[in-house]
Amino acid sequence: MDMPTTRPIALFDMRAQQDLIRAELDRRIAAVLDSGRFVQGPECQELEEKLAAFAGVAHAVGVSSGTDALQIAMMAEGIGRGDAVFLPAFTYTATAEVPLVLGATPVFVDVDPHTFNIDLADLERRVALVKAEGNLRPRAVIGVDLFGLPADWPAIEAICAREGMFALDDAAQAFGARLHNKRLGAWGGAAALSFYPTKTLGCYGDGGALLTDDAEQADLYRSLRTHGEGKTRYEVLRTGMNGRLDTLQAAILLCKLPLLEDELASRTRVAVWYGERLRGRVQVQADLAGAESAYGLYSILLADAAQRARVQESCKAAGVPTAIYYPLPLHHQPAYRDHHAAALRDAPPLPVSEALCTRILSLPMHPYLDEGQADRVCEAVVAGL
Numbered sequence: 001m002d003m004p005t006t007r008p009i010a011l012f013d014m015r016a017q018q019d020l021i022r023a024e025l026d027r028r029i030a031a032v033l034d035s036g037r038f039v040q041g042p043e044c045q046e047l048e049e050k051l052a053a054f055a056g057v058a059h060a061v062g063v064s065s066g067t068d069a070l071q072i073a074m075m076a077e078g079i080g081r082g083d084a085v086f087l088p089a090f091t092y093t094a095t096a097e098v099p100l101v102l103g104a105t106p107v108f109v110d111v112d113p114h115t116f117n118i119d120l121a122d123l124e125r126r127v128a129l130v131k132a133e134g135n136l137r138p139r140a141v142i143g144v145d146l147f148g149l150p151a152d153w154p155a156i157e158a159i160c161a162r163e164g165m166f167a168l169d170d171a172a173q174a175f176g177a178r179l180h181n182k183r184l185g186a187w188g189g190a191a192a193l194s195f196y197p198t199k200t201l202g203c204y205g206d207g208g209a210l211l212t213d214d215a216e217q218a219d220l221y222r223s224l225r226t227h228g229e230g231k232t233r234y235e236v237l238r239t240g241m242n243g244r245l246d247t248l249q250a251a252i253l254l255c256k257l258p259l260l261e262d263e264l265a266s267r268t269r270v271a272v273w274y275g276e277r278l279r280g281r282v283q284v285q286a287d288l289a290g291a292e293s294a295y296g297l298y299s300i301l302l303a304d305a306a307q308r309a310r311v312q313e314s315c316k317a318a319g320v321p322t323a324i325y326y327p328l329p330l331h332h333q334p335a336y337r338d339h340h341a342a343a344l345r346d347a348p349p350l351p352v353s354e355a356l357c358t359r360i361l362s363l364p365m366h367p368y369l370d371e372g373q374a375d376r377v378c379e380a381v382v383a384g385l
């Protein structure tokens with residue numbers, strides 16, 4: 001490797017991977033162009049089989065985005081008006097948008113200050129409050145595997161089983177992660193994946209999938225993604241949506257999936273480099289016992305907003321891109337704060353989610369970073385402390 005440390009550093013790098021598989025991409029895209037089967041072509045089923053095998057689940061259903069995957073899973077449960085859907089306040093907006101689109105009420109739950117994932121004690125507390133106030137039915141929990149780190153699925157599953165709620169895994173940032181040696185996809189009642197370009201497995205546009213072990217549930221997801229169709233194309237059994245994955249995106253994902261295992265190992269290697277250089281100087285996302293993160297992002301916590309601003313500046317000066325995921329907790333978003341206020345009469349505060357938004361910073365994370373680049377990133381961070 002000649003002068004590896006002088007290469008520019010990207011927050012995400014889709015180019016390096018494309019260079020590795022360009023010939024295969026051209027071949028598979030050309031095959032779709034030649035076949036003309038742009039919707040539900042054979043690549044879609046081939047991808048579904050390979051995704052299911054990779055995740056170790058029985059069924060994968062390709063859909064048009066991670067957001068639509070979440071929506072289809074909620075529609076399949078019949079979730080709507082009068083239903084409470086519990087989800088972390090510190091996540092991407094899509095997690096909260098879906099229950100609202102279906103007429104349900106999101107109930108924001110605080111997150112753990114170390115793992116940044118849903119706080120189980122706070123979840124229990126808010127489920128009890130919803131039941132005590134009696135206006136909404138507790139129906140589902142959407143657990144998010146933030147930045148690639150699995151949420152505590154055995155605990156979420158236990159709470160959902162006890163309360164008769166559906167456990168939906170928003171694994172949009174975490175495809176490939178493992179918990180107790182099982183990949184995400186095998187946890188909860190179903191898992192939603194996103195193939196947005198910057199995710200651990202990304203396409204060249206929008207895409208997503210639902211993973212489940214249940215054959216009936218998979219059939220229902222297939223029906224819902226195609227306007228609720230039944231056995232024949234023009235039999236409509238239920239209100240569905242147009243939520244299919246494109247054949248072209250499936251073809252692109254088929255070129256990328258064979259790289260994923262190695263890319264996950266590379267992401268872990270980058271995380272180890274960062275951890276060695278940063279631990280003890282800044283707080284990094286904690287591990288969960290038994291979990292192997294997919295490292296969709298690598299996020300650090302600074303002491304306060306002022307220190308974060310200094311680190312952002314020193315990184316910028318050193319040519320190290322950073323980003324803030326997320327600058328606002330969802331209960332403070334203009335679109336959601338009235339819903340938050342209406343969900344519970346006596347909603348406890350969400351102090352951890354609020355504090356994380358002022359202190360979090362995400363560093364470059366992709367499989368094609370080398371150790372010299374990791375050095376430069378960490379030097380820039382430390383220079384700003």
Ligand SMILES: *Cc1c(COP(=O)(O)O)cnc(C)c1O
Binds near residue numbers: 094095
């Ligand atoms: C990216 C993301 C989504 C949405 O996925 P899209 O494919 O962009 O619709 C949902 N939840 C989380 C946590 C995400 O990071």
